[in-house]
Amino acid sequence: MNAKDSPRIKHAIEVATKAHEGQLRKTGEPYIVHPLAVKKILEEWGMDEDTIIAGILHDTVEDTDLTLDDIKNDFGETVAFLVDGVTKLSVARNGMRDIDTYLPATKDNFLRLMIALGDDIRVLIIKLADRLHNLRTLSALPPDKQKKVAKETLEVFAPLADRLNMGRLRVELADLSFKYVDPKRYNELKELIEKSNKSAEKSLNKIKEEVSIALKKEKIDFEISGRVKSVYSLHKKLAKHNQNINEIYDLTALRIIVNDITDCYLTLGIIHSLYTPMNGRIKDYIAMPKQNGYQSLHTTVITKDKHIVEFQIRTKEMHEYAERGLAASFYYNEQKLTENYKKGKIEHLPTNLLWITELQTTAARLREGKKVDLKKLKLNLFADKIFVYTPKGDIIDLPYGALPLDFAYRLHSEIGDHVVGVKINGKMSNLNKKLEQGDVVEILTSKNQTPKSSWLDKIFTPHARAKLLRALKLPGHHDDAEPKKRRKPRKV
Ligand code: MN
Numbered sequence: 001m002n003a004k005d006s007p008r009i010k011h012a013i014e015v016a017t018k019a020h021e022g023q024l025r026k027t028g029e030p031y032i033v034h035p036l037a038v039k040k041i042l043e044e045w046g047m048d049e050d051t052i053i054a055g056i057l058h059d060t061v062e063d064t065d066l067t068l069d070d071i072k073n074d075f076g077e078t079v080a081f082l083v084d085g086v087t088k089l090s091v092a093r094n095g096m097r098d099i100d101t102y103l104p105a106t107k108d109n110f111l112r113l114m115i116a117l118g119d120d121i122r123v124l125i126i127k128l129a130d131r132l133h134n135l136r137t138l139s140a141l142p143p144d145k146q147k148k149v150a151k152e153t154l155e156v157f158a159p160l161a162d163r164l165n166m167g168r169l170r171v172e173l174a175d176l177s178f179k180y181v182d183p184k185r186y187n188e189l190k191e192l193i194e195k196s197n198k199s200a201e202k203s204l205n206k207i208k209e210e211v212s213i214a215l216k217k218e219k220i221d222f223e224i225s226g227r228v229k230s231v232y233s234l235h236k237k238l239a240k241h242n243q244n245i246n247e248i249y250d251l252t253a254l255r256i257i258v259n260d261i262t263d264c265y266l267t268l269g270i271i272h273s274l275y276t277p278m279n280g281r282i283k284d285y286i287a288m289p290k291q292n293g294y295q296s297l298h299t300t301v302i303t304k305d306k307h308i309v310e311f312q313i314r315t316k317e318m319h320e321y322a323e324r325g326l327a328a329s330f331y332y333n334e335q336k337l338t339e340n341y342k343k344g345k346i347e348h349l350p351t352n353l354l355w356i357t358e359l360q361t362t363a364a365r366l367r368e369g370k371k372v373d374l375k376k377l378k379l380n381l382f383a384d385k386i387f388v389y390t391p392k393g394d395i396i397d398l399p400y401g402a403l404p405l406d407f408a409y410r411l412h413s414e415i416g417d418h419v420v421g422v423k424i425n426g427k428m429s430n431l432n433k434k435l436e437q438g439d440v441v442e443i444l445t446s447k448n449q450t451p452k453s454s455w456l457d458k459i460f461t462p463h464a465r466a467k468l469l470r471a472l473k474l475p476g477h478h479d480d481a482e483p484k485k486r487r488k489p490r491k492v
Helices: 007-019 033-044 049-057 068-075 077-093 109-117 121-136 143-163 167-181 183-217 231-240 261-274 316-324 326-336 351-367 374-381 404-411 413-417 453-458 462-472
Strands: 222-228 252-258 297-302 307-315 385-389 395-399 419-424 427-429 441-445
Touching (some): 007 049, 007 068, 049 068, 049 121, 121 143, 121 167, 121 326, 183 231, 183 252, 183 307, 261 297, 395 404, 404 413, 404 441, 413 419
Antiparallel strands (some): 297 307
């Protein structure tokens, strides 16, 4: 217990400690260690008192004699509502029994989970804190259970954290899980990142120095620091780039945080006056934020010493939001406590998170037994993305509109080059069929097959197009990121 804990929080700790008395975690520690760790995570995220209390009590209704009525009497309706949500959610994950009663059959577990969560977004945040602590202590579980939890985290919870723009959480969830899912690969890539960081250190310091001098000259207030790529995102990126490490330009990046948007663009200009920007690598996520609300300017440049380095430029607010996402929104809205906020409905959601409001409305309608257009909901939830599955159950995310060949080239160019057919959800289909959310896609290959130029019409993603063009040895494919007529630059 903490001296600065409020009386309500202190009381919740007493109640939870008593309820879990005698229970042990797989680590051998008293069970209460877990809810207290969840409390700490929620505090770090800046969550409100009701959410913190619900976090302390989140396992009591499912695992102890405490009832929802007890919680309601002691801590009020909101806390009871949140604990109920977390309980239902874990029931939902255990075979999805609860939501089966009102959710029309869909094989899309991700969507089912989202709808189960829909009533109060804080339920989701508690669940993410719960999952984070369970992952941090995953080594105590037997190996098969470790893999199962880790895989589920990679498939469901890390993408969820990403949807909520909780960047720091996403990285921790993904890297912790990946370590269990593929320990060998994890160690390989971790070593690779460390090695590359070490060899880049000297030149990075020089670049930092040059940029700092130039920014000071323009009287721009700034902080500059290195951004290390997460192991899992490197793994995913390598898969997209044929395992070619030379195509990964953001292995190490420099991050510059400034006071306002004007300074962001000024800084970009200054960097471009110092170094040569790479074609096609300037991204203005300030004017055009990502789907999850992420904002920043990105640029990749080549220095005079032929080093390649990525810069990310953003304001303090953008940085805070990129790291903490939805949790940061809660924090900023705490001053403006409204009835809606108390019900977990944030009034001033960034436009890019409005899908949450829609999810909440849909969940409420479903619970009331009203009709809901699930197709439309899916479209809005995943406006830019679909998740499809390999027959083994691996999740592959593709842009909306992707076709079977996009999927095949995403798995591997060897697979893409030898496609003879496709089965979608177990049925033979054709290469013109647009993939849909939740499809199970099986690519049929033959080693006698060769890539066809007619396939160019059956491809949606630039990634697959580039691979096909390369295979066809046609002109028109070149790495637009690769500077021409220069000595091949080294990456930093
Ligand atoms: Mn728990």
